[in-house]
Amino acid sequence: MNPAPGSYSISRSRFFGQRLNVSANIIGRSTRTWLAAALFLLLIPVTVLVPAPRASALGNGLARTPPMGWNDWNAYGCNVSEQLVKQTALAMHNNGMQAAGYQYVNIDDCWMSSARDAGGNLVADPAKFPDGIAAVAGYVHSLGLKFGIYEDAGTATCAGYPGSYGHEQQDANLFASWGVDYLKEDWCNIPFGSFPGQSHQQVAKTLYSRTRDALAATGRPIVFSMCNGWDASVQPWTWAGPVANLWRTTTDIQPNFSSMLSNFHVNRGLAPYAGPGAWNDPDMLEIGNGMSATEDQAEFSLWAEMAAPLIEGGNLVNASSSTLSILTNRAVIAVDQDPLGRQGTQVSASGGHDVLAKPLSNGDVSVVLFNETGSAATISTTAGAVGKSGASSYTLTNLWTGSVSTTTGTITASVPAHGAVMFRVAGGSTTTNPTGAVHANGASKCLDVPGSTQANGAQLQIWTCNSGVNQTWTYSAGQLTVYGGTKCLDAYNNQTAPGTKVEIWDCNQGANQQWLLNADGTITGAQSGLCLDVTGAGTANGTPVELWTCNGGSNQQWSIG
CATH class of the missing domain: 2.80.10.50 (Trefoil (Acidic Fibroblast Growth Factor, subunit A))
Structure with missing residues (x-):
């Protein structure tokens, strides 16, 4: 059908081969914000130079470290079901993921019936969820895990099911009654015509703030995830800290290196906006969904270094040992979950050879050497460049191999094509940068x-x-x-x-x-x-x-x- 005046129909690719047609008012491109933060050199006197503070985080006390969990969409699309959710929750309980810190079992689009009931309430698809959402949430909770659900800020979800527009409080109350712990709210079918003269960003602030307030009014602690990064004009990182616990910064990720690399490039410069309770989200992990093991390991390293949410989008019921070994690497997870809550920043980037550094709460620094190119390369940096000083030698722990070495200052490794080497650097003192x-x-x-x-x-x-x-x-x-x-x-x-x-x-x-x-x-x-x-x-x-x-x-x- 023809889109409404002032809008056009876009096709939003979903990565199992299905394409969903979405009608949305998408305006022309706007400049994406690429910000960076890094480490400051103590020997330079800078008493007059003070870094700008990040906007305060949403005051719900949740997601003090980046959320960790699973979402069904990337592997299953609309083929979600009660059985799948229960099987995945049980797999996470038994395969080491729960023990490694993964908490949330989240369902995405297509879980509901095509219309609300007579009272205006959302209804779970009885064929997919015969026992209802509350029963599924109860099962997830019985395993010691938490349960997440999906909705949309517009009149319909991206797949065409009822959206929350005009029903924000009603839906929030229903989710709370079902025992929902996490809400992902998408950005399709937004009635921009109801907000004449307002930009997409202004409309986003209005609608997502409505949902924030509705969730707070339920009295139930529910992590709030905004999923609107594919509309570049919204730029949520510039304003969403007091509104949501995390926000999408990128377009939908696909299970290939090019897509992962693109999302990394967008997200890596947004460090000033991340911190406890408020996280930049470059989309779900694609571990085990089609990239090589080397590329999977690189993605996990980069997402952890960027303090990104670790929401896996794969088939965990039949996950390989290789996939699970990457997803449950506790040394890498510890970097992502470090309570200091700093997103790693770019130290250098030359010819597709990237160095990132992330200060940690105990004074260590996590360093990722990432090779974007198609050929193996030696990538190097120094302790001083990543913010370390004051020691004659430093201890380097390779977080993927577990090997430990010392250096007087040089940090270097041979990095395979599309791969990453990740070190934890200890010793000396750590500085901060404006x-x-x-x-x-x-x-x-x-x-x-x-x-x-x-x-x-x-x-x-x-x-x-x-x-x-x-x-x-x-x-x-x-x-x-x-x-x-x-x-x-x-x-x-x-x-x-x-x-x-x-x-x-x-x-x-x-x-x-x-x-x-x-x-x-x-x-x-x-x-x-x-x-x-x-x-x-x-x-x-x-x-x-x-x-x-x-x-x-x-x-x-x-x-x-």
Whole structure:
């Protein structure tokens, strides 16, 4: 049928071969926010540089670490049933997953009948759930596990079943009465026409806040998961901390390396928005669903490093020993579940060779060396680059092999194609780094990459502060990085003369990419000794930034946060 005026029909791929047609008002692309956070160098005095705080988390006291569990969709699609849920719950109880920390047994779309009952209540499909949802939840609870369910913020779910729009409190009350512990709410069939003049993001704030309040009113603790990442205009990470416990940041994942890599690329730069009770969700795990064991291990490493929810989307009833060995690696799970709640950040990314670091609550740092390319490669970093200092040697524990070694500072490994090596680094002290906008204090503007380009050589400028991805910088290991750590503040062509343009370039740890954040508010090039300078003390949008002899001017005063 024809979509409503102002909308169009989209086909949302579901990965077992079925395609579901969804009518939705999808506006043009908007810039995705790619933010990064990293570790701060203690030897640099930065008393005036304070990182911007993450928005407060939803105050329901839940999901203080990323949720762990299972969801039926990726492996089964609409073929959900009471028998499947019970069999999976029992498998998790017996195969080591529950003991490893997995709690939630979640059903996705297609669990309900095509219409509400006379009282307006949702009804479970009697053929799929003959004993009803409450009985299934009771069985899951009897095993010491928790039960999750699916709904949609719109008039219908993505598969066309009744949505919660206009029934938020009624549905929340029903879920609570059934013993639901986790709600995943999707973003299909939204009646945008009922919100004239409002953006998709504004509508999302309204509808998801309704569900948050409805869940709170039930008095039952229910983890709230927003699933709207495939609508890029919503950008939930920028506002959803007080609304939900987790939010999708990406399109639906598929069981192949390319899709997993794409979701990693989107999610890796959003660390400032994650923390206890509020998590970036790059979608479910595809462990055992079609990637190689090497790729599965890489996905699990990356998701743990990013403090992502570990919601497995595979067939656990018949899971292989290889799949289970990955899913139940307690050393890797401990990184994901670390109570400090920090999402790992990009330390370097060059030629598809990525280094990520995640500070842990006991002072250790988790480091992932990830090889995106199709050929084996040696990937290296240093203890200093990942935030470690103050020791003559450090202990490296390989979290996949269990081997333990020591290093005076170099962290290196041969990493297979599409693979990851994961270390826990102990010893010395761990530092933290500021992240946020770099304010040009004299102009009351922000350091800005023109047009959000990621092209090497783009000269930086000042622009009205807007919290954009192109204005969000992280200071780590002497570098100022943007776009999730993939681009660095760079002095053009290693030049050291006053007037040298300041640009972005691929991070390469060159001397012209090393910067000192000074207590007097200046930022100086370690190579040149010159100050980051707003040309001619200009204050207009678009004024270029360059290197100049330090002179104490207000156009050389900067702060981060």
